[in-house]
Amino acid sequence: QVQLVESGGGLVQAGGSLRLSCAASGRTSSSNAMAWFRQAPGKERDFVAGINWSGVSTYYADSVKGRFTISGLNAKNTVYLQMNSLKPEDTAVYYCAARIGEIVNKGFLYDYWGQGTQVTVSS
Numbered sequence: 001q002v003q004l005v006e007s008g009g010g011l012v013q014a015g016g017s018l019r020l021s022c023a024a025s026g027r028t029s030s031s032n033a034m035a036w037f038r039q040a041p042g043k044e045r046d047f048v049a050g051i052n053w054s055g056v057s058t059y060y061a062d063s064v065k066g067r068f069t070i071s072g073l074n075a076k077n078t079v080y081l082q083m084n085s086l087k088p089e090d091t092a093v094y095y096c097a098a099r100i101g102e103i104v105n106k107g108f109l110y111d112y113w114g115q116g117t118q119v120t121v122s123s
Helices: none
Strands: 002-007 010-013 018-026 033-039 043-052 058-061 068-072 078-083 094-102 117-122
Touching: 018 033, 018 094, 018 117, 033 068, 033 078, 043 068, 043 078, 058 068
Parallel strands: 010 117
Antiparallel strands: 002 018, 018 078, 033 043, 033 094, 043 058, 068 078, 094 117
16 A cells, blocks of 8 residues: 655645645655556546656646646655646646556556645636
8 A cells, every 4th residue: 555645735826836745654666656646626537647657757737737837756765746827727626647658647546645736726
């Protein structure tokens, strides 16, 4: 089992920044990939960004490229999502997820999930 705990959400004005953290514990492995997803009210859960355990490979949704940066992992077992130039449409509950294998953008392929953290961007 892998446990994931997110933190860092909150309320920010449009154009502002937030940094989310996800601490992984339990049976973590260098074979893991981790990702951030988000779900806005009434919408499906969407992929935001992913990173492999070494931190070398990253992958982003088109909607956040150039604004969000995923980093971390390796020995620290923590992944970060730096979110800059936030927009009201970024408002959602953000979830951390982990899987054994490569980064993928399909939520159903992830085995472990955190509880989520709310990000609200005001206009």
